[in-house]
Every structure is written in C-alpha cells, then in structure tokens.
Amino acid sequence: MEYQNVTLSLPKDVLRRAKHIAIERGTSLSGLLTQLLEDLTRKEDEYRKARECHLAMLDKFDLATKGNIVGSRSDLHDR
Numbered sequence: 001m002e003y004q005n006v007t008l009s010l011p012k013d014v015l016r017r018a019k020h021i022a023i024e025r026g027t028s029l030s031g032l033l034t035q036l037l038e039d040l041t042r043k044e045d046e047y048r049k050a051r052e053c054h055l056a057m058l059d060k061f062d063l064a065t066k067g068n069i070v071g072s073r074s075d076l077h078d079r
Helices: 012-024 029-059 073-078
Strands: none
Touching: 012 029
16 A cells, blocks of 8 residues: 655644543554554445445336426425
C-alpha cells in the first residue's frame, strides 16, 4: 500500500483530545485517523452497493404508476 502525507489544520483542543484517544488505543494519531477514514470509506462503499441493489430490485416491481403521480393529495386523503 502506498502512503501519502497530508497536512491538516485542526482546532488545538480537538487535536489534544485526539492525541489522548490515540494513546489510549495504543496507536499514533496517524494510525487513529487512518482507521477512522478506512471505516468511513468502507461504510460509504457498503451503503452505495446496498442502495444500487435496492434500486435494482425496485425496477423489477410494477407499481402501476410508472413513476407518475396520479391524483392530488386531497384525493388520496379522501379514500
């Protein structure tokens, strides 16, 4: 895996607290941020895949409206 350095600007109190969390977890600040960003990107990838899967499933259903709104809001409430 190839790494690239980045520069971050963080509020001092956030940086201080993050360093303490990293120490408590037995890692570096860089390691902590790497883990958090890996988790975030993995969750986003999983969400996109699930969304695509569910949208594909919806395409298989005939909802009879063909995506068009029929009737008005008041018509729906009168039922």
